[in-house]
Amino acid sequence: MSARKRKLASAMKAAGVDALLVTHLPDVRYLCGFTGSNASLAVIGTRAVLFTDGRYTTQAKAEVVGAKVVIAPKSAMAAACEWLGGQGVAKCGFDSSQTTVAALETMRKALPAGLRRSLFTPVAPLVAGLREIKDAEEIVKMRAAAALGCRLFDGVLEHIVAGAAEVKVAAALEYQARLAGVDGMSFETIVASGERSALPHGRATKAKLPRKGFCTLDFGVLLDGYCSDMTRTVHLGRIGAEERTVYEAVLDAQLAGVAAVRAGASTGDVDEAARSVLRAAKLDQYFTHSTGHGVGLEIHEGPRLATKQTQPLKAGMIVTIEPGVYIPGKFGVRIEDTVLVTATGCEILTPSTKALIEL
Numbered sequence: 001m002s003a004r005k006r007k008l009a010s011a012m013k014a015a016g017v018d019a020l021l022v023t024h025l026p027d028v029r030y031l032c033g034f035t036g037s038n039a040s041l042a043v044i045g046t047r048a049v050l051f052t053d054g055r056y057t058t059q060a061k062a063e064v065v066g067a068k069v070v071i072a073p074k075s076a077m078a079a080a081c082e083w084l085g086g087q088g089v090a091k092c093g094f095d096s097s098q099t100t101v102a103a104l105e106t107m108r109k110a111l112p113a114g115l116r117r118s119l120f121t122p123v124a125p126l127v128a129g130l131r132e133i134k135d136a137e138e139i140v141k142m143r144a145a146a147a148l149g150c151r152l153f154d155g156v157l158e159h160i161v162a163g164a165a166e167v168k169v170a171a172a173l174e175y176q177a178r179l180a181g182v183d184g185m186s187f188e189t190i191v192a193s194g195e196r197s198a199l200p201h202g203r204a205t206k207a208k209l210p211r212k213g214f215c216t217l218d219f220g221v222l223l224d225g226y227c228s229d230m231t232r233t234v235h236l237g238r239i240g241a242e243e244r245t246v247y248e249a250v251l252d253a254q255l256a257g258v259a260a261v262r263a264g265a266s267t268g269d270v271d272e273a274a275r276s277v278l279r280a281a282k283l284d285q286y287f288t289h290s291t292g293h294g295v296g297l298e299i300h301e302g303p304r305l306a307t308k309q310t311q312p313l314k315a316g317m318i319v320t321i322e323p324g325v326y327i328p329g330k331f332g333v334r335i336e337d338t339v340l341v342t343a344t345g346c347e348i349l350t351p352s353t354k355a356l357i358e359l
Contacts, residue, residue, distance in 0.1 A: 001031065001032060001033065001065045001066040002046070002066055003135070004030065004031055004130060004135075005031060005043070005046045005048065005066060006046060007130050008020070008031065008043065008126060008127060008130060009043075009045050009046050011126045011129065011130065012043070012045075012093065012126065015093055015123045015124065015126060016091065017091045017092060017093035017121060017123060018044065018045075018089045018090055018091050018092065019042065019043060019044045019084055019087070019089045019091070019092040019093070020042075020043045020092065020093045020094070020123070020126065020127075021040060021041075021042055021043075021077075021080060021081065021084065021092055021093070021094045021107065021120070022040065022041040022042075022043060022095070022127060023039075023040050023041075023077060023094070023095070023098065023099065023103070024095060024098040024127070024128075025037070025039065026131075026297040026298050027041075027095070027098075027127035027128065027131070028040075028041045028050070029225065029297060030127060030130070030131055030297060031043070031048065031066075031067070031127065032048060032050055032063075032064050032065055032066055032067040033063045033064055033065045034050055034052070034056075034059075034060055034063050034064050034067075035059070035063060035225070036052055036055070036056040036059055036060065036063075038052055038053050038055075038056070038076055039051065039052045039056075039076055040052075040076045040077045040079070040080035040081075041067065041080070042080045042083055042084050044084075044087060044089060048066060048067035048068070049067060049068045049069075049070055049080070049083060050064055050067045050068070050069050050070065051070045051072045051076040051077070051079045051080040051083070052069070052070075052071065052072065052076050053071065053072060053076060054071055054073075056071075057071050070083070075106070075110075077103070077106060077107065077110075078106060078107075078109075078110040079110075081106075081107045081108075081110035081111055082110050082111070084111075084119070085110070085111040085112050085115050085119065089119065090118075090119075091119065091121050092119050092120055092121070093120075093121055093122070093123035093126070094107070094120055094121075094122060094123065095122075095123065095124075095125050095126070095127070095128070096122035096123065096124070096125075097124075097125050097128070098125070099122070104120065107120055108120065125302075128301065128302060129302070131296055131297065131301060131302075132294055132296075132301065132302045132303060132314070132317055133314055133315075133316040133317055134296060134316050134317070134318055134340075135316070138226065138296065139316070139318070139340060141223065141224045141225070141226040142226045142227075142228070142295070142296070142318055142338075142340075142349065143349055144223055144224070145220075145221055145222070145223035145224070145226050145227065145228035146228045146230070146338050146349035146350050147349075148177070148180055148182070148221055148223060148228065149219065149220060149221055149228040149229075149230050149350060150230070150350055150351065150352040151180075152173050152176055152177055152180075152219070152221070153173075153217065153219075153230065153232055153352050154352065155173075155176055156169060156172055156173040156176070156217070157234070157357070157359065159172040159173075160209060160215055160234060160236065160359055161209065161236075161359070162208075162209055162210060162211040162236055162237070163208050163209065163211075164208065164209050165205075165206050165207065165208055165209075166191040166192070166193055166196075166204040166205050166206070166207050166208075166209065167191070167204045167205060167206055169191045169204065169209070169215075169217070170189040170191045170204035170219075173189060173217070173219060174189060177221050180221075181223075182221040182222055182223050183221075183222040183223060183224070183225065184221075184222045185219065185220065185221060185222065186219075186220030186221060186222050186227035186228060186229060186299045187219075187220060187229075187299050188203050188204075189203075189204055189217075189218075189219040190202055190203055190204065190216065190217065190218035190219065190231075191203075191204035191215065191216070191217055192204075192215070192216045192332070193207065193208075193209045193210060193213060193214065193215040193216070193236075194207070194209070194210040194213040194214070194215075194331070195213075195329060195330065195331065197213070197214040197215065197216045197233065197326075197331050197332040197333070198326040198327055198328050198329070198330060198331055198332035199326070199332065200288065200289055200324060200326055200332070200334070202216070209236060210236060210237075211236065211237055212236060212237035212238070213235070213236055213237070213331060214233055214234070214235050214236075214243065214331045214332065214333060215233070215234050215235070215236060216231065216232075216233045216332060216333070216334055217231065217232055217233075217234075218230075218231040218334065218336065219231075220295075220299060225297060226296060226297060227295050227296065227297070227298065227299045228295075228338065228349075228350070229295050229299060229320050229336065229338050229350075230336055230337065230338060230350040230352065231322055231324075231334045231335060231336030232335065232336075232352060232354070232357075233247070233250075233332075233333045233334055233335060234356075234357040234358075234359055235247075235356065235357065235358050235359065236358075236359050237358070237359075238358065239356065239358055243331060243333075244356070245281075246283065246325050246327070246331075246333055247333050247356055248356075249277065249278060249281040249283055249325065250278070250323055250324060250325050250333045250334065250335055251335055251354055251356075252277050252281075253274040253275070253277035253278050253287075253323040254274065254321055254322070254323050254335045254336070254337070254354065255354075256273045256274055256276070256277050257270055257271075257273050257274030257291055257292070257305075257321040257323060258321050258337060258339060258346060258348065259273070259345075260273035260274075261313065261319070261321065261339055261341055261345065261346040262313065262341065262342070262343070262344060262345045262346065263312075263313055263314055263315040263341055263342065263343045263344075264312055264313065265312065265313050266309065266310050266311065266312055266313070267303050267304060267305040267306065267309040267310070267311045267312075267313060268305075268306065268307060268308055268309040268310055270291060270292070270305050270313070270321070271290060271291040271292075271305050271306050271307055271309065272307070274291045274321065274323040275287060275291065275307070275323070277323075278323060278325065283325045286325040286326050286327050286332075287323055287324060287325055287326075288324075288326060289324070290304060290305055290306030290307070291305045291306065291321060291322065291323055292304075292305035292319050292320040292321045292322055292336075293305065293319065293320055294317060294318065294319050295318050295319065295320060295338055296318060303317065303319065305319060305320075305321070313341045314341065315341055315342055315343050316340075316341065317340075317341040318338060318339070318340050318341070318349070319338070319339060319341065320336055320337065320338050320339075321336065321337050321339060322334060322335070322336030322337075323335070335354055336350075337349070337350045337351075337354075338350050
């Protein structure tokens, strides 16, 4: 935690603020380890104070590292602001991407009248920027989460049978995940079959799996606080020529995207590497989302791998590569890996087979 706070202190200095009020809970956890549902972290230089409520007295004592804990009798945010108002701070930053107008009003009201218009200043997501590059401990945790996801995929294949409800497949996967000790799922499990496979976010429904057609599974687990994310598309019954062509095009696009990942490559170039394969196959009009995103304490983090994005990848980033083709009224295919960016390429954290599976 001390290394993270030192990096944050440098980022704060570069942003021109003396202090930072951290209210986004994943950011709080990243900086001090606290996992409760109510907290504000006040940071001045490398000094930090966590404010929470009486429900978390014992939990905060057990979890918090590198920060003083204050159990506030009122709003944790208001208590943090009151404390900051008495520390002689000239400028305190707050994350402009996470703070609502109502929250800012609460923050200002907690200050002495003379500071209400001068103390708080919006800054870029400083902690989120640090979180984009995973340290060794985080990488170990994310490898474990991704490996568990792969095992769950292998185990759920026996439940993918014609006539089974999509929700039954999702339930079987999530049940095994719980037995394996996950904190929860990273997001609502996607099981989309038949024509519904053309829905990029086709949450599992009572729809029955077809005798012949695709079934897309997009899921992730939350293990020790960190998310996994992977997608595989399988086919029930003998696959047709058109479906095979599309599947192979998506797989080629996904492999091209993975091959483009390395430190120094721009996120837009990785997107283009995948998208250009589908363009050559005249399928790019059916690829309707970005190629990938960062993963970590949250399922969607920076960086974003999309058209016209110019952010360079850095070693230690963990991102998804997930091109897809979605033909309305017919079918869809998506294949997704989570990969760790390295100096010369990447490490695939979700190495489950991507070869076409016919069930």
